[in-house]
Amino acid sequence: MSEAVAELETPWQAMFQRLLAEPGPRAEAAEPETRLDARVYHDPQRYHAERSHLFRRLPLCLGHADQLREPGSILAREIVGLPLLLVRDAQGEIGVFLNACRHRGARLVAEDSSTCQKSSLVCPYHGWTYALDGTLVAVPLREAFPTLDRAERGLMRLPSTVRHGLIWAVLDPQLPEPDIARYLGPIDAELAAIGLGQHRFFRQNAVRRATNWKLIVDAFMEVYHVKRLHSGTIGPFFSDSIAIADHFGPHQRMLVARDQLGQLRDQPPAQWHPQLHGTMVHLIFPNTILIYHPDYVSHLGMFPTAPNETLFVHTMLTPDAPADERAKAHWDRSFDLIDRQVFHDEDLTVCEQIQRGLVSGFGQDFLLGRFESNVRRFHETVAKALGQHGAPPQTPPG
Numbered sequence: 247m248s249e250a251v252a253e254l255e256t257p258w259q260a261m262f263q264r265l266l267a268e269p270g271p272r273a274e275a276a277e278p279e280t281r282l283d284a285r286v287y288h289d290p291q292r293y294h295a296e297r298s299h300l301f302r303r304l305p306l307c308l309g310h311a312d313q314l315r316e317p318g319s320i321l322a323r324e325i326v327g328l329p330l331l332l333v334r335d336a337q338g339e340i341g342v343f344l345n346a347c348r349h350r351g352a353r354l355v356a357e358d359s360s361t362c363q364k365s366s367l368v369c370p371y372h373g374w375t376y377a378l379d380g381t382l383v384a385v386p387l388r389e390a391f392p393t394l395d396r397a398e399r400g401l402m403r404l405p406s407t408v409r410h411g412l413i414w415a416v417l418d419p420q421l422p423e424p425d426i427a428r429y430l431g432p433i434d435a436e437l438a439a440i441g442l443g444q445h446r447f448f449r450q451n452a453v454r455r456a457t458n459w460k461l462i463v464d465a466f467m468e469v470y471h472v473k474r475l476h477s478g479t480i481g482p483f484f485s486d487s488i489a490i491a492d493h494f495g496p497h498q499r500m501l502v503a504r505d506q507l508g509q510l511r512d513q514p515p516a517q518w519h520p521q522l523h524g525t526m527v528h529l530i531f532p533n534t535i536l537i538y539h540p541d542y543v544s545h546l547g548m549f550p551t552a553p554n555e556t557l558f559v560h561t562m563l564t565p566d567a568p569a570d571e572r573a574k575a576h577w578d579r580s581f582d583l584i585d586r587q588v589f590h591d592e593d594l595t596v597c598e599q600i601q602r603g604l605v606s607g608f609g610q611d612f613l614l615g616r617f618e619s620n621v622r623r624f625h626e627t628v629a630k631a632l633g634q635h636g637a638p639p640q641t642p643p644g
């Protein structure tokens with residue numbers, strides 16, 4: 247195969263060529279500075295608009311199907327105020343249900359940080375029993391409900407699908423099953439090229455942190471902070487603020503340069519890879535971030551629970567299951583470094599500090615520089631998606 251043909255075959259080469267053309271930390275130098283009205287992070291009206299117009303309408307990525315490996319695997323988790331059950335049924339299909347009994351609403355499975363195994367779902371209150379596909383199969387003292395039609399009292403199912411191994415759901419039972427290939431646009435082919443569907447679930451940490459969900463997204467959409475905030479951890483591995491970015495509809499893609507960017511020129515372009523020779527990041531609107539590390543992928547989900555609180559779910563996906571204890575120990579160490587030291591102790595700690603400073607009521611605005619244009623674009627996309635519901639104004643004049 248000629249090199250010219252090979253060049254056409256990897257989706258990453260044009261991105262790397264653009265990255266190599268950057269002479270210094272001036273990515274997107276044509277971008278203007280902008281101001282951001284900080285009320286978007288704490289205004290209650292804005293928060294309610296985001297919940298109803300983004301999180302209850304758009305497809306959300308709730309996890310990886312490999313976390314529910316066996317039939318009967320169940321994960322109970324509250325997402326944006328809704329108690330949900332993610333279930334792999336006896337036929338191997340994954341469904342997303344409201345974790346609420348159709349008798350009088352009790353939770354069928356207590357929320358836990360990890361999956362459990364069950365052959366059916368038995369309500370703890372009066373014992374109504376559901377099959378794993380949500381069908382109501384048994385009611386104690388059935389004669390108490392002479393008009394009950396079991397077919398009408400199955401668990402409330404939410405529209406969901408699995409694509410690239412990821413579980414996507416829309417948190418409104420009236421809406422149709424999401425068409426994820428269409429929603430992702432060109433990013434669909436990139437997730438396929440990376441092989442996310444073949445990845446394995448390795449570890450997850452789901453923690454509520456006292457910050458608005460958008461402050462966390464912001465922190466993963468710019469590299470201006472990486473050499474400073476992360477100077478004692480991952481900072482030395484990266485170049486200072488050299489990255490290229492693209493946007494596809496509401497979604498974004500960023501390729502961040504490592505410190506050894508120049509060595510790329512010694513490699514055949516067909517071998518340039520966004521995990522080995524740079525770090526690629528996808529933002530799938532509104533709240534999914536995928537970070538491609540050299541030998542694993544971080545999937546981040548930011549699920550707001552209040553204007554100033556977010557359930558932050560970090561999942562580590564590995565290309566294979568660990569072959570032995572040594573491989574497992576290696577990935578455990580990687581997870582501990584990136585999840586605890588980098589994400590929680592550095593990024594999220596700063597986000598919480600910012601959030602605490604926002605309640606002063608001083609009418610702050612933030613200044614976004616030329617290397618923070620992805621942050622600006624993200625906030626513009628949120629405001630656009632909210633339309634007239636997006637009060638307060640996102641960018642005041644001046």
Ligand code: FES
Nearest residue numbers: 347349350369372
């Ligand atoms: S609420 Fe579930 S059986 Fe009564």
Ligand SMILES: [Fe+2]
Nearest residue numbers: 465472476593
């Ligand atoms: Fe960071």
